[in-house]
Amino acid sequence: MFTGIIQAIGExxxxxxxxxxxxxxxxxxxxxxxxxxxxxxxAVNGVCLxxxxxxxxxFVADVSVETLTATTMGDIQVGTQVNLECxxxxxxxxxxxxxxxxxxxxxxxxxxxxxARSVRFTFAMPKELARYxxxxxxxxxxxxSLTVNSVDDASFSVNIVxxxxxxxxxxxxxxxDAVNLEVDVIARYIERLMIGGEGSTSTVDxxxxxxxxxxx
Numbered sequence: 001m002f003t004g005i006i007q008a009i010g011e012x013x014x015x016x017x018x019x020x021x022x023x024x025x026x027x028x029x030x031x032x033x034x035x036x037x038x039x040x041x042x043a044v045n046g047v048c049l050x051x052x053x054x055x056x057x058x059f060v061a062d063v064s065v066e067t068l069t070a071t072t073m074g075d076i077q078v079g080t081q082v083n084l085e086c087x088x089x090x091x092x093x094x095x096x097x098x099x100x101x102x103x104x105x106x107x108x109x110x111x112x113x114x115x116a117r118s119v120r121f122t123f124a125m126p127k128e129l130a131r132y133x134x135x136x137x138x139x140x141x142x143x144x145s146l147t148v149n150s151v152d153d154a155s156f157s158v159n160i161v162x163x164x165x166x167x168x169x170x171x172x173x174x175x176x177d178a179v180n181l182e183v184d185v186i187a188r189y190i191e192r193l194m195i196g197g198e199g200s201t202s203t204v205d206x207x208x209x210x211x212x213x214x215x216x
Contacts, residue, residue: 002043004096004138004145006083006168007031010044012076013058022063024049024076031084033059041087041101045169046143046180047071048101071103072142072178083143083168096145097138103180105129107141109173110155119165120149121173122157125181130154131191132183140182144168 014025026044033056041048042059047067053060068074076082088094104126111122123141125133133139133151139158140146146158165171173179 001088002048002085002096002099002101002143003088003092003094004085004099004140004143006085006144008084009167009169010082010084012078012080012082015076015078018062021065022068022073023060024063024073025058025060026082026084027058028084031086033086036086043083043085043087043099043101043143045072045082046099046101046140046182047073047103067103070105071180072106075178081169081172085143097140098185099140099143099145099182100185101143102182104132104183105181107179107181109175109177109179111157112173112175115159117162119160119170120157121160121170122155123179123181124155127154129181129183132187134184134187137187138184140180142169142179144170 008029008031010029010031011027012024013027016023033054036042036051036054038051038054040051042051042061043049044061049061049063051059051061063073107123107125109121110124113120130151130153133148133156135148135151137148138145139148139156141158144164149157149159160170
């Protein structure tokens with residue numbers, strides 16, 4: 001698990017094709033890997049990857065065909081800058097929200113507009129993800145925990161403060177760029193509880209939440 005608080009901007013040092021999938025070497029810049037071990041998870045642009053070779057300056061990870069297809073990893077190139085975060089520890093401050101590193105879909109920058117000292121981005125998203133995105137809720141974009149300003153059936157907006165623009169790759173994102181999206185995992189579990197499954201005895205439904213229990 002991750003928090004969505006980016007710890008460093010790294011760079012793709014090598015992309016090696018391997019029988020249909022890819023092995024990546026990621027230069028980690030000033031990311032602290034002093035307590036990292038082989039097999040640990042590291043989020044790269046929001047994608048949870050397993051370190052199979054590791055030293056203080058870089059790590060190597062295999063990227064499966066599934067990940068190459070379902071995320072922006074399929075388009076990654078040598079020299080691409082990426083957001084990095086090591087997996088959280090029990091004593092870590094949870095400054096963002098609970099992020100799994102399992103990307104739900106790929107979005108696209110529709111608009112970038114200056115808003116005082118911040119920048120307001122509007123992103124297109126796959127329509128099937130819209131039901132998991134709520135105004136003032138959390139969303140993860142390229143591994144960054146962000147708050148949703150507004151949302152409709154096909155897009156949402158976020159406001160990016162100067163610190164986040166400087167410390168992540170969002171400062172370099174422009175209209176047309178693709179991004180990895182991960183919705184709030186809590187929304188997925190709530191939906192599953194409400195839908196239930198074969199043999200389910202769940203009595204939780206929209207009526208229970210919205211009317212009987214007073215949720216608005």
